[in-house]
Amino acid sequence: MGGRRRLPATGCRAIAEPALLPYVYRLAPPTGHYELAALEFQALTGADAPAALPWDRQEDHNDVPRFARAGAGVDVARSAYIAECVHVLTEADTLDEMLAATGRLGLRRERFRIRVHKSGYEAPVSSNEIARTIADLIDGAPDLSRPVTEFVVFGSPRRWLLGESVSRGLNAWHGHEQRPFQYSSALPPRVARAMVNLVALPGDRLIDPCCGVATVLVEAAEMGVEPFGWEINRPVAEHAAANLCHHTQQAWLTIGDGRDARGRWDGAVLDLPYGHAAVRVQSECLELVEHALKVAPLAAIVTVDDLRDFLEGLGAAVLGVAELPKNNLVRRVHWVRSPL
Ligand SMILES: C[S@@+](CC[C@H](N)C(=O)[O-])C[C@H]1O[C@@H](n2cnc3c(N)ncnc32)[C@H](O)[C@@H]1O
Known part of the structure; x- marks a missing residue:
């Protein structure tokens, strides 16, 4: 059993700059449950405790991190508090830079859908417009009702990210x-x-x-x-x-x-x-x-x-x-x- 389990050693240090870790997790704990959600995130991913990321609401100082980065991508279907695991494809400081970088990726997918999360941030461009622009950069046909691939955009005034959804919480509880x-x-x-x-x-x-x-x-x-x-x-x-x-x-x-x-x-x-x-x-x-x-x-x-x-x-x-x-x-x- 020991070999399969990833456990953070007490007092361990991050092995990489969080910004470079290739998976972003979206956490969805109700009020009062954040600390337990953070422990569950650590147990499932083997990562350090979540630290604030650019997609967290900046204006609400009492808010807690809703996004977390990890080096491992894990299935969060059984999670209590993790809503989604996203594999980062590209990210940049502005929307325009992120779109340019997406074009350079040469993405090819059949039956895809694009979801845009802006964390309460009023971007100058609508979510639909962002999704349409990205769709034009992907070689393949979109399928909004039964997609095989789900692309996810996280936007904030400071950072834009395009990723591919790896798994989502099923809320079986x-x-x-x-x-x-x-x-x-x-x-x-x-x-x-x-x-x-x-x-x-x-x-x-x-x-x-x-x-x-x-x-x-x-x-x-x-x-x-x-x-x-x-x-x-x-x-x-x-x-x-x-x-x-x-x-x-x-x-x-x-x-x-x-x-x-x-x-x-x-x-x-x-x-x-x-x-x-x-x-x-x-x-x-x-x-x-x-x-x-x-x-x-x-x-x-x-x-x-x-x-x-x-x-x-x-x-x-x-x-x-x-x-x-x-x-x-x-x-x-x-x-x-x-x-x-
Ligand atoms: C806080 S409740 C547990 C509730 C449980 N987690 C649930 O969600 O239903 C504690 C339970 O422990 C039981 N209990 C108390 N002492 C016990 C013992 N020595 N061995 C086994 N059960 C015990 C009590 O009867 C009680 O049902």
Whole structure:
């Protein structure tokens, strides 16, 4: 498994100037989810955390990067937050320069379509006009309804880019939001999906030691990850089984204590019970964390507490922490490499 996975080493430096990296990703997290989206981007592409690029809105200082560059082009169909991966064909400081460079590429494609994103920027030329000009530079016939190739233009006052769409997010999590059993303590399917993507690839085996109503298990199974769930509360476990059935997904489900799980998994997603202040419950949570790190090399752990000190005390490497606001509290997703 180790050879297939690209993981950023903690504290690693960029291996190339971001401007030279040949893939641009478009991120589409809702408000409050940006930090988790950035971690998911790092896990899927092996790149550093996104930094602001020219296509991000300049006028909104509170806005977060919506574009990110990476050296690798990956399939983002299963992503929770990445809308698209684009392979850069050419880019320039002005629209005219970009069009001239496009002409020099000698592109030849049958059945293509051109999409223009201007990120809220009012360019002097309309999107339709830009698309028509580029279409005239390509040898081949456009097909707007069933294209084989999709060209993408990103425009901004400072930079113009033409690329070819490699893959787009399918938003499968969206179809899982309606389910027979929904608890207020359950994770949103989109968050659960991103957490699975932090620790597992399709074909991997994943453990969720506190699986509740199977939100994580459903997302994992839909992505081709083999999920194993533990749930201590029998009625909740029965609801988990009903939710899996409803979405026609399969998982190994055990009614029991997640600390008793024996075996070895590729990744763990752990959504700790919260809302209980009792010391006994807190120590049980920490035991669940310790146990997860013994049975899996990578873990995504969500809780209201900041576990960094505890995790580092165990010898684990904290690859990143993402804050997620939920009503009047903040949940933290810890992305961790186990010391084993
Ligand atoms: C925050 S909820 C998990 C919600 C789940 N991620 C979902 O989306 O449905 C925590 C769950 O852990 C279960 N739990 C608590 N202690 C446990 C233990 N030691 N082993 C297994 N499950 C446990 C609780 O019954 C509860 O359903």
